[in-house]
Amino acid sequence: MSDLLEIGNISAHYGRIQALSGVSIRIPEGSIVALLGSNGAGKTTTLNVISGIEPNSAGSVRYAGSAIDGMASDGRVRQGIVQVPEGREVFREMTVDENLKMGAFLRRDKAGIRDDFDRVCTYLPRLKERLQQKAATLSGGEQQMLAMARALMARPRLLMLDEPSMGLSPILVQQIFAVVRQMHADGLTILLVEQNVKLALGISSYAYILENGEIVLEGASGQLADDPNVRRAYLGGLAEAT
Ligand SMILES: Nc1ncnc2c1ncn2[C@@H]1O[C@H](COP(=O)(O)OP(=O)(O)OP(=O)(O)O)[C@@H](O)[C@H]1O
Numbered sequence: 001m002s003d004l005l006e007i008g009n010i011s012a013h014y015g016r017i018q019a020l021s022g023v024s025i026r027i028p029e030g031s032i033v034a035l036l037g038s039n040g041a042g043k044t045t046t047l048n049v050i051s052g053i054e055p056n057s058a059g060s061v062r063y064a065g066s067a068i069d070g071m072a073s074d075g076r077v078r079q080g081i082v083q084v085p086e087g088r089e090v091f092r093e094m095t096v097d098e099n100l101k102m103g104a105f106l107r108r109d110k111a112g113i114r115d116d117f118d119r120v121c122t123y124l125p126r127l128k129e130r131l132q133q134k135a136a137t138l139s140g141g142e143q144q145m146l147a148m149a150r151a152l153m154a155r156p157r158l159l160m161l162d163e164p165s166m167g168l169s170p171i172l173v174q175q176i177f178a179v180v181r182q183m184h185a186d187g188l189t190i191l192l193v194e195q196n197v198k199l200a201l202g203i204s205s206y207a208y209i210l211e212n213g214e215i216v217l218e219g220a221s222g223q224l225a226d227d228p229n230v231r232r233a234y235l236g237g238l239a240e241a242t
């Protein structure tokens with residue numbers, strides 16, 4: 001499988017603080033890759049560099065065979081790099097319907113937008129019933145679904161999810177992950193940032209662990225799930241991980 005995205009030796013700074021140093025990640029087309037690590041490790045910064053929201057101070061980002069360093073974030077969205085931000089960030093005062101249309105903001109292919117709208121509504125029937133409801137009045141799980149649906153309206157090729165399970169009950173987390181599986185089965189390539197390590201290793205084929213801005217471990221997800229060090233550090237000991 002060829003790589004859809006390859007970041008090589010990325011560094012990023014906020015002022016004098018170095019948030020990433022020498023991060024390299026490959027995402028084969030059609031795969032789900034997980035990016036794990038504790039609070040402040042640099043996961044969101046990595047996604048923001050890939051999206052073009054934060055500049056990298058060193059290294060390069062290659063997407064679909066070309067270097068995209070220097071490309072603005074809207075250009076990257078047009079090329080199919082779409083991020084669902086941490087904390088969802090739906091447009092709270094807008095309806096579900098308006099939020100979905102905002103997702104297609106950069107597109108001009110009206111027929112394609114209509115098709116995607118229908119497809120998103122079949123993925124997420126709960127949203128279809130709530131198209132005229134203000135986003136602020138949706139439950140947390142529904143807002144996460146809306147944030148994912150809005151991203152799909154941009155017709156992504158690489159979808160980056162930043163902690164989709166955050167703050168949701170176990171049942172809602174299962175529902176969200178079922179949608180992620182469905183999107184993957186339909187051909188999307190996914191980069192998944194998660195603090196729920198067990199779930200993330202269960203759904204991904206390969207995973208990277210970031211600590212203090214550096215990749216400290218990477219490997220096939222199944223192998224990482226069996227690694228005693230990973231279990232001790234990220235899976236809350238052996239009891240919970242089984
Ligand atoms: N806008 C910013 N200005 C200054 N420092 C920042 C900024 N954004 C992030 N940082 C710092 O960069 C480091 C990495 O942050 P980042 O948000 O990428 O971590 P994260 O792995 O996503 O953490 P979390 O799991 O809590 O979301 C942290 O030390 C953070 O304080």
Ligand SMILES: [Mg+2]
Pocket residue numbers: 043044045086162
């Ligand atoms: Mg984060």
